[in-house]
Each structure stands twice: as C-alpha cells, then as structure tokens.
C-alpha cells in the first residue's frame with residue numbers, strides 16, 4: 283500500500299477550500315472533506331474537488347442503527363469519492379450494513395474505514411466519561427478487529443496504534459491516522475499525537491493533517507515537509 287498525506291480541508295466554505303487548493307498549482311493531492319465543509323456546501327464541493335483531479339476522503343463518521351447507515355451509505359455511493367467512514371462503535375452489524383449500502387450494483391465501492399477511538403480522546407476521558415474500563419490500545423485494536431471482521435478496508439486511529447493494528451489485522455488493513463503534529467507545533471485538541479516521521483516509522487499508511495498545513499504561514503511548504511518526512515525515502 284502506497285503511503286500518502288491526506289490534507290484535511292476543514293474550511294467553512296467551498297470558496298475558502300478551493301482557494302487553498304489553488305496554492306498547489308498543478309499538483310494532485312489527497313484531501314479530506316469533513317462535516318464542516320460538507321454541511322456548508324453539500325455534494326457540489328465534492329464534484330468541484332474531483333473535477334480538479336484530487337483524491338477525496340469524505341469524513342462524515344456515520345453512527346446510527348444499521349438500517350439508517352445502510353441507506354445513508356447507498357446515497358454516498360453515488361458520489362465520486364475514494365474513501366468514506368463510520369464509527370466502529372456502531373457495532374459489527376452496523377458496519378456490515380454500511381458495506382452493503384455502499385456497494386454499487388456493479389460491485390464497485392469507495393474504501394470504507396472505521397473510526398476506532400477519536401485521536402482527541404485520552405485514556406482518562408475514555409475511562410471516566412465513557413465508562414470504558416480498558417486500556418485504550420486494547421479498545422482500539424478490538425474495534426479494528428471488529429471492522430476487519432465486518433469486511434471493512436481499515437480504520438482511523440492514532441499513528442501510535444498503527445503497528446499494533448497491522449499486527450492484529452494484517453499489513454493490508456489500512457491505518458488512516460490523524461493526530462499528526464510537527465515537533466515544534468501545538469497539539470490543539472489532539473491527544474494521541476506524533477510526528478509525520480514517527481508515523482512512518484510506526485507503519486501508518488496515510489497521515490491526515492489539517493491545521494499544521496492549512497493554518498501554516500506557507501501551507502505548500504508545510505505539506506512538502508509532511509511529504510518529505512512521511513512519504514519520501
């Protein structure tokens with residue numbers, strides 16, 4: 283599996299997102315459209331970004347009863363996206379239903395991955411607020427195994443967990459990892475974080491990077507720094 287940097291386009295409008303992409307003249311990126319941008323612009327922004335030749339991960343993190351998720355995924359399957367996701371906490375039945383909904387009549391579908399535990403969640407919060415009385419690594423691995431059992435392509439996790447997930451679910455099971463910061467940067471609301479270089483060392487397949495690129499003084503230089511540390515040998 284080839285490694286890549288996925289840029290999180292967390293912008294409030296399509297205009298802002300597209301003018302950000304214009305800075306990368308002629309380059310084709312892998313980008314992520316999340317709730318903020320999708321709720322603001324709907325499917326039109328997906329069409330615009332794909333028209334420009336970028337790969338696209340639609341990060342809507344579905345989590346509902348199996349029937350609802352299956353129907354929602356059937357709608358998303360009509361969009362020209364490369365990857366979509368849901369919360370593994372919705373159970374194996376929900377993930378199987380999602381896969382059914384996402385699979386088109388001709389058998390094709392975007393990649394489907396499951397969020398394990400959000401990278402903003404700490405061990406302490408998970409135990410005290412969510413009452414999950416287990417080691418967070420163990421929970422993340424169990425959710426990954428559930429996603430694997432349901433037939434999904436991989437998970438969203440911290441880069442810190444990527445190696446253990448590959449050990450449990452195999453090298454081809456994708457680890458898509460937000461929670462990435464340069465050594466000299468603020469973590470913001472992220473908790474389980476590491477650098478692009480360390481993420482590479484730990485076996486992450488894709489790093490997802492938002493603010494360290496989008497809010498940098500020079501976003502193209504910040505993206506190139508991620509590519510150099512994570513992708514290039």
Ligand SMILES: O=c1ccn([C@@H]2O[C@H](COP(=O)(O)O)[C@@H](O)[C@H]2O)c(=O)[nH]1
Pocket residue numbers: 290292316397399400401402438439460461462470472490491492493494
């Ligand atoms: O566990 C998760 C799942 C998704 N995300 C998303 O990734 C980006 C990270 O942005 P940064 O600005 O680099 O923190 C953001 O769009 C999140 O919604 C995540 O961070 N953790």
